[in-house]
Amino acid sequence: MQRDLFATSEQQRPIFLGQQAAVLKGFALAQSEQLWQAIQQVVAVAPWRQLHTPGGRPMSVRTSNCGDWGWHSDRRGYRYVAQDPLTALPWPALPACFLQLAQDAARQLDFHNYQPDACLLNSYRCGTRMGLHQDRDEADLSAPIVSVSLGLPAEFLWGGLRRNDRSEKIMLEHGDVVVWGGVDRLRFHGVKKVVAGEHPLLGEQRINLTFRQAKS
Numbered sequence: 001m002q003r004d005l006f007a008t009s010e011q012q013r014p015i016f017l018g019q020q021a022a023v024l025k026g027f028a029l030a031q032s033e034q035l036w037q038a039i040q041q042v043v044a045v046a047p048w049r050q051l052h053t054p055g056g057r058p059m060s061v062r063t064s065n066c067g068d069w070g071w072h073s074d075r076r077g078y079r080y081v082a083q084d085p086l087t088a089l090p091w092p093a094l095p096a097c098f099l100q101l102a103q104d105a106a107r108q109l110d111f112h113n114y115q116p117d118a119c120l121l122n123s124y125r126c127g128t129r130m131g132l133h134q135d136r137d138e139a140d141l142s143a144p145i146v147s148v149s150l151g152l153p154a155e156f157l158w159g160g161l162r163r164n165d166r167s168e169k170i171m172l173e174h175g176d177v178v179v180w181g182g183v184d185r186l187r188f189h190g191v192k193k194v195v196a197g198e199h200p201l202l203g204e205q206r207i208n209l210t211f212r213q214a215k216s
């Protein structure tokens with residue numbers, strides 16, 4: 001019993017990646033089944049799709065969104081849209097368990113009053129990756145990013161404020177949450193190719209939930 005308690009508190013101590021950025025190991029683990037249920041409800045309304053970069057190249061990740069705003073990319077550029085271009089419906093509402101988790105995680109790094117209005121869902125199959133980039137399509141860059149990893153593990157690339165800064169690799173596993181904001185809000189980051197595998201809950205994929213304050 002003593003050991004279980006110890007393991008829990010160890011798991012939830014932030015591993016700092018910067019002054020205002022940290023990995024919260026296993027932070028979403030207890031809710032992962034509930035999150036998975038909610039993900040399936042979201043993608044029943046706003047199905048997974050493969051977006052194209054403004055340059056016309058297909059992205060290897062499949063995406064969906066929920067919340068007031070959804071992140072979209074096509075020939076016209078990267079932007080947030082209130083309607084799903086695939087269905088012409090509004091994006092599904094942010095499930096209550098998503099909002100609670102995102103706010104709880106943000107609070108761990110002293111980001112209070114976090115009100116994410118956008119949640120991008122990314123699905124990575126074997127071989128899918130995401131190149132180094134900054135999240136900078138949001139109106140107010142003072143609000144943090146909360147990023148939840150579920151399913152297969154993946155190596156997260158954590159860079160600096162310039163594209164060519166050295167990046168470190170951090171293994172993200174099912175239930176891990178990364179929060180970055182403040183002075184670390186514009187850090188470059190990416191995901192290395194996901195390796196084939198089978199996760200007991202999510203099967204042959206990794207899903208990432210990225211919460212942002214897009215417009216508020």
Ligand SMILES: O=C(O)CCC(=O)C(=O)O
Binds near residue numbers: 122156190191208
């Ligand atoms: O999948 C991840 O861990 C990161 C996703 C990401 O950086 C993004 O969608 O902007």
Ligand SMILES: [Fe+2]
Binds near residue numbers: 134135
């Ligand atoms: Fe990102």
